[in-house]
Amino acid sequence: MTTTNEIADKIASEQNLTKAQAKTIVESVFKQIADAAQAGVETSIPSFGKFKVKETAERDGRNPATGATIKIAASKKLTFAAGKSLKDALNG
Template identity: 80%
Template sequence: MTTTNEIADKIAAEQNLTKAQAKTIVESVFKQITDAALAGSETSIPAFGKFKLKDTPEREGRNPATGATIKVAASRKLTFQPAKALKDTLNK
């Protein structure tokens, strides 16, 4: 697993920044993706992929322990679709 701090440490080393500066940049990128999703916009990062918000409607489900029917509330989730370049890199 890679954490925000580990990403920031790698960016700091590659770009000759302090760890604090790099962490601020990483957190800012994540905040911009979140803000765009909240506004209903898609975030597209070329050669990496797209982040977008998806609404899932209310539905019926089953409690696996009892078999009873339950209602699963509607929700929103952030989805990621990798770009072809990223898929190709991962499948080499």
Template identity: 80%
Template structure:
């Protein structure tokens, strides 16, 4: 697993910034993606992919312990669709 701190450390080394400055930037980017999703907007990072919120409707499920049918509430989730360059890197 790669953490936000590790990403900030790598960027700080590449861009001659302090780790604290880069941590602030990484945190800000993540916050902006979350805020955009919360408002229903899609975030497109060219060459990387798109983040957007999607709605999952209410549905029926089963309690695995008892087998009883339960209702699972509708919810929103954040989805990510990678750009072609990322797909190619993963599969190449």
């Protein structure tokens, strides 16, 4: 698993920045993606992928312990779809 600090460390060494500067940049990028998602806006990063919000409708489900039918509330979730070049890198 890669953490925010590990990403920032790699950027700092590649771009000749301090670790603190790189971490601020990484956190800012993640915040911009989160803010866009909260506003319902898709974020597209060419050659990497797209982040977008998907809404799920209320639906019926089952309690696995009792088998009783329950209502699962409508919700939103953030999805990621890898771009073509990232897919190619993973599979090639």
